Amino acid sequence: xxxxxxxxxxxxxxxxxxxxxxxxxxxxxxxxxxxxxxxxxxxxxxxxxxxxxxxxxxxxxxxxxxxxxxxxxxxxxxxxxxxxxxxxxxxxxxxxxxxxxxxxxxxxxxxxxxxxxxxxxxxxxxxxxxxxxxxxxxxxxxxxx
Amino acid sequence: xxxxxxxxxxxxxxxxxxxxxxxxxxxxxxxxxxxxxxxxxxxxxxxxxxxxxxxxxxxxxxxxxxxxxxxxxxxxxxxxxxxxxxxxxxxxxxxxxxxxxxxxxxxxxxxxxxxxxxxxxxxxxxxxxxxxxxxxxxxxxxxxxxxxx
Numbered sequence: 327x328x329x330x331x332x333x334x335x336x337x338x339x340x341x342x343x344x345x346x347x348x349x350x351x352x353x354x355x356x357x358x359x360x361x362x363x364x365x366x367x368x369x370x371x372x373x374x375x376x377x378x379x380x381x382x383x384x385x386x387x388x389x390x391x392x393x394x395x396x397x398x399x400x401x402x403x404x405x406x407x408x409x410x411x412x413x414x415x416x417x418x419x420x421x422x423x424x425x426x427x428x429x430x431x432x433x434x435x436x437x438x439x440x441x442x443x444x445x446x447x448x449x450x451x452x453x454x455x456x457x458x459x460x461x462x463x464x465x466x467x468x469x470x471x
Numbered sequence: 472x473x474x475x476x477x478x479x480x481x482x483x484x485x486x487x488x489x490x491x492x493x494x495x496x497x498x499x500x501x502x503x504x505x506x507x508x509x510x511x512x513x514x515x516x517x518x519x520x521x522x523x524x525x526x527x528x529x530x531x532x533x534x535x536x537x538x539x540x541x542x543x544x545x546x547x548x549x550x551x552x553x554x555x556x557x558x559x560x561x562x563x564x565x566x567x568x569x570x571x572x573x574x575x576x577x578x579x580x581x582x583x584x585x586x587x588x589x590x591x592x593x594x595x596x597x598x599x600x601x602x603x604x605x606x607x608x609x610x611x612x613x614x615x616x617x618x619x620x
Contacts, residue, residue, distance in 0.1 A: 327619070328570075328571075328572070328619065329570045329571075330566075330567040330568070330570040330571050330572030330577065331567070331572070331580070331619050333563045333564070333566040333567035333570060333572070334563070334564070334567040334572060334577050334580045334581050335580075336560075336563035337560045337561070337563035337564040337567060337581045337584070338560075338580065338581055338583060338584045338586075338587060339560075339584075339587055340556045340557070340559045340560030340563060341556075341557065341560040341581065341584035341587070342584040342585070342586065342587020342588045342590075342591065343556050343587065343588075343591060344553045344556045344557050344560065344584075344588075345584065345585060345587070345588025345591070345592070346588055346591045346592060346595065346596065347549045347550075347552045347553040347556065348549070348550075348553045349592075349596075350545075350549040351546045351547075351548075351549035351550040351553055352546070353546070354538065354542040354543065354545045354546030354549070355538050355542065355543055355546030355547065355550065356531070356535050356536060356538070358527055358530055358531050358534075358535055359531050359535050359538075359543075359546070359547075359550070360546060360549075360550040360553070361527055361550075362524065362527050362528055362531050362550075363546075363547050363550035363551050363554065364550050364551075364553050364554035364557060365520055365523070365524040365527070365554065366524075366551065366554065367550070367551045367552070367553070367554020367555045367557070367558065368516075368517050368520055368554050368557070368558050369517055369524075370551075370554075370555070371513065371517075371554070371555055371558040371559075372513055372514050372516075372517040372558075375510045375513050375514060376514060379510040381508060381510040381511040381514065382508070382511070383511070385506055385507060385511065386506055388502065388506070389502065389503050389505065389506035389507045390507070390515060392499040392500070392502040392503035392507075393499075393503040393507050393511070393512045393515035393516055393519070394515045394516070394518050394519040395495075395496075395499045395519060396496055396499050396500045396503060396512070396515075396516050396519060397515065397516035397517055397518060397519025397520040397521075398519035398520065398522070398523065399492045399493070399495050399496040399499065399519075400492070400493065400496045400516070400520075400561075401519070401520040401523045401524075402488075402492050402523060403488075403489050403492035403493040403496060405523060405527065406485045406486075406488040406489045406492060407485070407486075407489045409485040410482045410483075410485035410486040410488075410489060411482075413481040413482040413485055414481070414482050415482030415483070415485070415486060420482060420486050423483075423486045423487075423490070424486055424489040424490055424493070425582065425585075426490055427489065427490045427493035427494045427497075427578075427582070428494070428497065428578040428579040428582045429490075429494070430490060430491065430493075430494025430495070430497075431493075431494045431495075431496075431497030431498055431574055431575065431578040431579075432574075432575040432578065432579065433494075434494065434495070434497075434498045434574075435497070435498060435501060435573065435574040435575035435578075436575055438498065439498070439501060439502075439574065441573045441574065441575045442573075443573075443575055443576075446617050447575075447576060447617065447618055449617050450576075450579065450613075450614050450615075450616075450617025450618035450619075451575065451576075451579040451614075451618065453610050453613050453614040453617060454579035454580065454582060454583055454610075454611070454614035454615075454618060455579060455582070456607075456610055457583060457586070457607045457608075457610035457611040457613075457614050458582050458583055458585055458607070458611075459607070460603045460604060460606055460607025460610065461583075461585035461586055461588075461589050461604055461607035461608065461611065462585050462607075463601070463603050463604065463607070
Protein backbone atom coordinates (compact mmCIF):
# COMPACT_ATOMS: atom_id res chain seq x y z
CA UNK A 327 0.00 0.00 0.00
CA UNK A 328 1.34 3.45 -0.94
CA UNK A 329 2.39 5.55 2.07
CA UNK A 330 0.27 8.48 0.83
CA UNK A 331 -2.77 6.21 0.68
CA UNK A 332 -2.30 5.31 4.37
CA UNK A 333 -2.39 9.00 5.29
CA UNK A 334 -5.37 9.61 3.00
CA UNK A 335 -7.16 6.70 4.73
CA UNK A 336 -6.30 8.24 8.11
CA UNK A 337 -7.81 11.58 6.99
CA UNK A 338 -10.87 9.66 5.81
CA UNK A 339 -11.30 8.10 9.26
CA UNK A 340 -10.78 11.36 11.22
CA UNK A 341 -13.13 13.32 8.95
CA UNK A 342 -15.60 10.45 8.99
CA UNK A 343 -15.78 10.60 12.81
CA UNK A 344 -16.38 14.37 12.60
CA UNK A 345 -19.59 13.62 10.69
CA UNK A 346 -20.97 12.04 13.89
CA UNK A 347 -19.48 14.50 16.41
CA UNK A 348 -20.68 17.46 14.33
CA UNK A 349 -24.20 16.07 14.36
CA UNK A 350 -24.02 15.55 18.14
CA UNK A 351 -22.84 19.15 18.51
CA UNK A 352 -25.51 20.78 16.33
CA UNK A 353 -28.18 18.75 18.16
CA UNK A 354 -27.41 20.99 21.18
CA UNK A 355 -26.10 24.32 19.83
CA UNK A 356 -26.43 26.49 16.69
CA UNK A 357 -24.33 25.64 13.64
CA UNK A 358 -22.48 28.97 13.95
CA UNK A 359 -21.54 28.44 17.59
CA UNK A 360 -20.50 24.90 16.65
CA UNK A 361 -18.32 26.25 13.83
CA UNK A 362 -16.76 28.81 16.18
CA UNK A 363 -15.73 26.11 18.67
CA UNK A 364 -14.49 24.00 15.78
CA UNK A 365 -12.17 26.93 14.95
CA UNK A 366 -11.06 27.26 18.61
CA UNK A 367 -10.06 23.61 18.49
CA UNK A 368 -7.98 24.35 15.37
CA UNK A 369 -6.24 27.14 17.31
CA UNK A 370 -5.58 24.76 20.22
CA UNK A 371 -4.21 22.12 17.87
CA UNK A 372 -1.95 24.71 16.23
CA UNK A 373 -0.70 25.83 19.66
CA UNK A 374 0.10 22.20 20.48
CA UNK A 375 1.90 21.84 17.15
CA UNK A 376 3.94 24.98 17.91
CA UNK A 377 5.01 23.64 21.32
CA UNK A 378 5.57 20.00 20.43
CA UNK A 379 6.74 19.92 16.83
CA UNK A 380 9.25 22.83 16.65
CA UNK A 381 8.43 23.60 13.04
CA UNK A 382 11.15 25.16 10.90
CA UNK A 383 10.63 28.34 8.90
CA UNK A 384 12.36 30.07 5.99
CA UNK A 385 9.79 29.32 3.31
CA UNK A 386 8.94 30.67 -0.13
CA UNK A 387 6.10 33.16 -0.47
CA UNK A 388 4.07 30.89 -2.80
CA UNK A 389 3.90 27.96 -0.38
CA UNK A 390 3.20 30.24 2.61
CA UNK A 391 0.32 31.96 0.85
CA UNK A 392 -0.96 28.60 -0.46
CA UNK A 393 -1.10 27.25 3.11
CA UNK A 394 -2.87 30.36 4.40
CA UNK A 395 -5.26 30.23 1.43
CA UNK A 396 -5.93 26.55 2.28
CA UNK A 397 -7.25 27.50 5.71
CA UNK A 398 -9.28 30.39 4.35
CA UNK A 399 -10.79 28.36 1.48
CA UNK A 400 -11.62 25.32 3.60
CA UNK A 401 -13.15 27.44 6.38
CA UNK A 402 -15.12 29.58 3.96
CA UNK A 403 -16.33 26.45 2.19
CA UNK A 404 -17.64 25.04 5.47
CA UNK A 405 -19.39 28.34 6.14
CA UNK A 406 -20.96 28.58 2.65
CA UNK A 407 -22.17 24.96 2.98
CA UNK A 408 -24.01 25.94 6.19
CA UNK A 409 -25.43 28.99 4.37
CA UNK A 410 -26.66 26.76 1.52
CA UNK A 411 -28.53 24.57 4.02
CA UNK A 412 -29.91 27.57 5.89
CA UNK A 413 -31.05 29.25 2.65
CA UNK A 414 -33.72 26.64 2.10
CA UNK A 415 -31.79 24.03 0.14
CA UNK A 416 -32.79 20.43 0.89
CA UNK A 417 -29.95 18.67 2.74
CA UNK A 418 -30.02 15.70 0.35
CA UNK A 419 -29.61 17.99 -2.68
CA UNK A 420 -27.14 20.48 -1.19
CA UNK A 421 -24.85 17.80 0.24
CA UNK A 422 -24.98 15.75 -2.95
CA UNK A 423 -24.18 18.85 -4.98
CA UNK A 424 -21.23 19.96 -2.85
CA UNK A 425 -19.87 16.39 -2.90
CA UNK A 426 -18.88 17.23 -6.47
CA UNK A 427 -16.01 19.47 -5.25
CA UNK A 428 -13.27 16.87 -5.97
CA UNK A 429 -14.21 17.13 -9.66
CA UNK A 430 -12.91 20.70 -9.64
CA UNK A 431 -9.74 19.70 -7.79
CA UNK A 432 -9.13 16.85 -10.25
CA UNK A 433 -9.70 19.15 -13.25
CA UNK A 434 -7.47 21.92 -11.91
CA UNK A 435 -4.73 19.51 -10.80
CA UNK A 436 -4.59 17.91 -14.25
CA UNK A 437 -4.69 21.24 -16.12
CA UNK A 438 -2.64 23.52 -13.84
CA UNK A 439 -0.29 21.11 -12.08
CA UNK A 440 0.05 18.69 -15.00
CA UNK A 441 -0.82 15.66 -12.87
CA UNK A 442 -1.16 12.50 -14.98
CA UNK A 443 -4.28 10.33 -14.57
CA UNK A 444 -4.64 6.77 -15.77
CA UNK A 445 -8.00 5.58 -17.12
CA UNK A 446 -8.47 3.51 -13.98
CA UNK A 447 -7.83 6.49 -11.72
CA UNK A 448 -10.18 8.63 -13.80
CA UNK A 449 -12.86 5.96 -13.41
CA UNK A 450 -12.03 5.81 -9.69
CA UNK A 451 -12.51 9.58 -9.30
CA UNK A 452 -15.93 9.38 -10.97
CA UNK A 453 -16.97 6.35 -8.87
CA UNK A 454 -15.69 8.09 -5.70
CA UNK A 455 -17.83 11.15 -6.38
CA UNK A 456 -20.88 8.98 -7.14
CA UNK A 457 -20.24 7.06 -3.89
CA UNK A 458 -19.89 10.29 -1.86
CA UNK A 459 -23.20 11.55 -3.28
CA UNK A 460 -25.03 8.27 -2.54
CA UNK A 461 -23.57 8.09 0.99
CA UNK A 462 -24.65 11.66 1.70
CA UNK A 463 -28.28 10.99 0.79
CA UNK A 464 -30.63 10.69 3.75
CA UNK A 465 -32.27 7.30 4.10
CA UNK A 466 -35.95 7.43 3.23
CA UNK A 467 -38.44 7.11 6.12
CA UNK A 468 -39.34 3.66 4.76
CA UNK A 469 -35.72 2.52 5.12
CA UNK A 470 -35.48 4.00 8.61
CA UNK A 471 -38.67 2.37 9.82
CA UNK B 472 -42.86 34.81 -7.53
CA UNK B 473 -43.17 32.00 -4.97
CA UNK B 474 -40.95 31.79 -1.88
CA UNK B 475 -39.39 28.60 -3.22
CA UNK B 476 -38.44 30.30 -6.49
CA UNK B 477 -36.90 33.20 -4.60
CA UNK B 478 -34.80 31.02 -2.31
CA UNK B 479 -33.63 28.42 -4.81
CA UNK B 480 -30.97 30.58 -6.54
CA UNK B 481 -29.56 31.54 -3.15
CA UNK B 482 -28.91 27.99 -1.89
CA UNK B 483 -27.66 27.02 -5.35
CA UNK B 484 -25.26 29.96 -5.26
CA UNK B 485 -23.96 29.00 -1.80
CA UNK B 486 -23.59 25.37 -2.95
CA UNK B 487 -21.62 26.38 -6.04
CA UNK B 488 -19.46 28.67 -3.88
CA UNK B 489 -18.73 25.66 -1.65
CA UNK B 490 -17.70 23.52 -4.62
CA UNK B 491 -15.36 26.26 -5.86
CA UNK B 492 -13.85 26.97 -2.42
CA UNK B 493 -13.26 23.31 -1.51
CA UNK B 494 -12.14 22.48 -5.06
CA UNK B 495 -9.51 25.23 -4.87
CA UNK B 496 -8.52 24.15 -1.35
CA UNK B 497 -7.38 20.77 -2.72
CA UNK B 498 -5.29 22.52 -5.37
CA UNK B 499 -3.57 25.08 -3.11
CA UNK B 500 -2.86 22.34 -0.56
CA UNK B 501 -0.90 20.43 -3.20
CA UNK B 502 1.04 23.59 -4.11
CA UNK B 503 1.82 24.17 -0.41
CA UNK B 504 2.88 20.54 0.11
CA UNK B 505 5.85 21.11 -2.20
CA UNK B 506 7.56 23.34 0.36
CA UNK B 507 5.81 23.25 3.75
CA UNK B 508 5.78 20.44 6.30
CA UNK B 509 2.53 19.34 7.95
CA UNK B 510 3.14 21.30 11.15
CA UNK B 511 3.88 24.64 9.51
CA UNK B 512 0.92 24.04 7.21
CA UNK B 513 -1.36 23.55 10.23
CA UNK B 514 -0.16 26.86 11.70
CA UNK B 515 -0.59 28.78 8.45
CA UNK B 516 -3.94 27.07 7.81
CA UNK B 517 -5.16 28.43 11.15
CA UNK B 518 -3.91 31.91 10.20
CA UNK B 519 -6.06 31.65 7.07
CA UNK B 520 -9.03 30.59 9.18
CA UNK B 521 -8.65 33.51 11.64
CA UNK B 522 -10.57 36.26 9.71
CA UNK B 523 -13.57 33.95 9.28
CA UNK B 524 -13.37 33.02 12.96
CA UNK B 525 -13.59 36.70 13.93
CA UNK B 526 -16.58 37.19 11.60
CA UNK B 527 -18.45 34.11 12.86
CA UNK B 528 -17.57 35.01 16.47
CA UNK B 529 -19.15 38.43 15.96
CA UNK B 530 -22.27 36.83 14.41
CA UNK B 531 -22.59 34.38 17.30
CA UNK B 532 -22.22 37.23 19.80
CA UNK B 533 -24.90 39.30 18.02
CA UNK B 534 -27.44 36.78 16.79
CA UNK B 535 -26.98 33.27 18.16
CA UNK B 536 -29.81 31.97 20.34
CA UNK B 537 -29.08 31.52 24.02
CA UNK B 538 -29.02 27.77 24.61
CA UNK B 539 -29.58 26.06 27.92
CA UNK B 540 -26.24 25.90 29.83
CA UNK B 541 -26.15 22.11 29.98
CA UNK B 542 -26.99 21.74 26.29
CA UNK B 543 -24.40 24.37 25.43
CA UNK B 544 -21.66 22.58 27.38
CA UNK B 545 -22.52 19.35 25.60
CA UNK B 546 -22.65 21.02 22.18
CA UNK B 547 -19.37 22.87 22.75
CA UNK B 548 -17.66 19.63 23.83
CA UNK B 549 -18.68 17.84 20.62
CA UNK B 550 -17.84 20.90 18.47
CA UNK B 551 -14.38 21.13 20.04
CA UNK B 552 -13.81 17.40 19.50
CA UNK B 553 -14.94 17.88 15.89
CA UNK B 554 -12.30 20.58 15.49
CA UNK B 555 -9.53 18.42 16.95
CA UNK B 556 -10.46 15.45 14.77
CA UNK B 557 -10.91 17.73 11.75
CA UNK B 558 -7.46 19.18 12.38
CA UNK B 559 -5.91 15.73 12.70
CA UNK B 560 -7.67 14.84 9.45
CA UNK B 561 -6.15 17.95 7.86
CA UNK B 562 -2.69 16.89 9.05
CA UNK B 563 -3.17 13.42 7.54
CA UNK B 564 -4.59 14.87 4.28
CA UNK B 565 -1.63 17.21 3.95
CA UNK B 566 0.86 14.46 4.80
CA UNK B 567 -0.69 12.34 2.02
CA UNK B 568 0.10 15.18 -0.40
CA UNK B 569 3.62 15.68 1.03
CA UNK B 570 4.29 11.94 0.64
CA UNK B 571 3.67 12.15 -3.09
CA UNK B 572 -0.08 11.67 -3.37
CA UNK B 573 -1.48 13.59 -6.34
CA UNK B 574 -4.19 16.16 -5.55
CA UNK B 575 -6.30 14.59 -8.30
CA UNK B 576 -6.26 11.25 -6.40
CA UNK B 577 -6.05 12.25 -2.72
CA UNK B 578 -8.98 14.66 -3.01
CA UNK B 579 -11.52 12.08 -4.32
CA UNK B 580 -10.25 9.42 -1.86
CA UNK B 581 -10.62 11.68 1.20
CA UNK B 582 -14.00 12.94 -0.09
CA UNK B 583 -15.24 9.42 0.68
CA UNK B 584 -15.23 10.19 4.42
CA UNK B 585 -19.05 9.88 4.61
CA UNK B 586 -18.52 6.09 4.37
CA UNK B 587 -16.92 6.19 7.83
CA UNK B 588 -19.63 8.53 9.13
CA UNK B 589 -22.33 6.21 7.83
CA UNK B 590 -20.73 3.15 9.43
CA UNK B 591 -20.29 4.95 12.78
CA UNK B 592 -23.85 6.27 12.66
CA UNK B 593 -25.08 2.70 12.20
CA UNK B 594 -22.94 1.41 15.08
CA UNK B 595 -23.20 4.24 17.63
CA UNK B 596 -26.30 6.27 16.71
CA UNK B 597 -28.28 3.16 15.71
CA UNK B 598 -29.27 4.75 12.41
CA UNK B 599 -30.44 2.46 9.62
CA UNK B 600 -29.13 2.64 6.08
CA UNK B 601 -31.21 3.03 2.95
CA UNK B 602 -30.52 1.09 -0.21
CA UNK B 603 -28.76 4.06 -1.85
CA UNK B 604 -26.32 4.31 1.07
CA UNK B 605 -25.47 0.61 0.86
CA UNK B 606 -24.77 1.09 -2.87
CA UNK B 607 -22.69 4.17 -2.00
CA UNK B 608 -20.69 2.19 0.54
CA UNK B 609 -19.97 -0.55 -2.00
CA UNK B 610 -18.97 2.03 -4.63
CA UNK B 611 -16.64 3.70 -2.10
CA UNK B 612 -14.59 0.51 -1.79
CA UNK B 613 -14.51 0.13 -5.59
CA UNK B 614 -13.34 3.76 -5.89
CA UNK B 615 -10.51 3.30 -3.38
CA UNK B 616 -9.35 0.22 -5.27
CA UNK B 617 -9.41 2.02 -8.64
CA UNK B 618 -7.74 5.19 -7.32
CA UNK B 619 -4.93 3.34 -5.60
CA UNK B 620 -4.20 1.13 -8.62
